[in-house]
Amino acid sequence: xxxxxxSALRTFTTPSISNGIETFKVRGRHEGFMDxxxxxxxxxxxxxxxxxxxxxxxxxxxxxxxxxxxLWKHVLSVASPRVVVxxxxxxxxxxxxxxGEVNGNIHRALxxxxxxxxxxxxDLDEVEALGFQFFAASIGxxxxxxxxxxxxxxxxxxxxxxxxxxxSTATNMA
Numbered sequence: 001x002x003x004x005x006x007s008a009l010r011t012f013t014t015p016s017i018s019n020g021i022e023t024f025k026v027r028g029r030h031e032g033f034m035d036x037x038x039x040x041x042x043x044x045x046x047x048x049x050x051x052x053x054x055x056x057x058x059x060x061x062x063x064x065x066x067x068x069x070x071l072w073k074h075v076l077s078v079a080s081p082r083v084v085v086x087x088x089x090x091x092x093x094x095x096x097x098x099x100g101e102v103n104g105n106i107h108r109a110l111x112x113x114x115x116x117x118x119x120x121x122x123d124l125d126e127v128e129a130l131g132f133q134f135f136a137a138s139i140g141x142x143x144x145x146x147x148x149x150x151x152x153x154x155x156x157x158x159x160x161x162x163x164x165x166x167x168s169t170a171t172n173m174a
Contacts, residue, residue, distance in 0.1 A: 010047045038116060040135050048135070049113075057087070058149050059097075064147075071151050076111075084107055084114075086118075088117060093118050093137060096120070096145060097141075104127040117136050120139060121138075137158075
């Protein structure tokens, strides 16, 4: 998509885009969006539009991990602007947060505008000051044993499957 199209998408609310999809019968009215388990952490930042870089994490116990550089390489392989979409595989998800000040800074430098996760996020004051958007299921305090276990594959969170490189929009529902 051109920068003009991406900028134009930011002017629409997600419900308005959904209305257009319903009107033109692009897909069923019951699919193509996340459920209410994923919430905007910084509503004042407004809408987020980008291409998905995907990963899966675990945090409840120690285990094998991929190097962070695997995620960084995958992120850079996706068109810009980028949104990292992370599925927390733990049951329940959100025990340990991968996303806070450090990963916010790293991924912002990699051209990401924010993240979406069914897990937890932390360091809210610092991340908000960066202008890096968070959509998450919960706020956490610990890293626990968080580790990246997969990158660049489809992820499912909030009832929606997201494939790497697909475009997506997220909004505070304003």
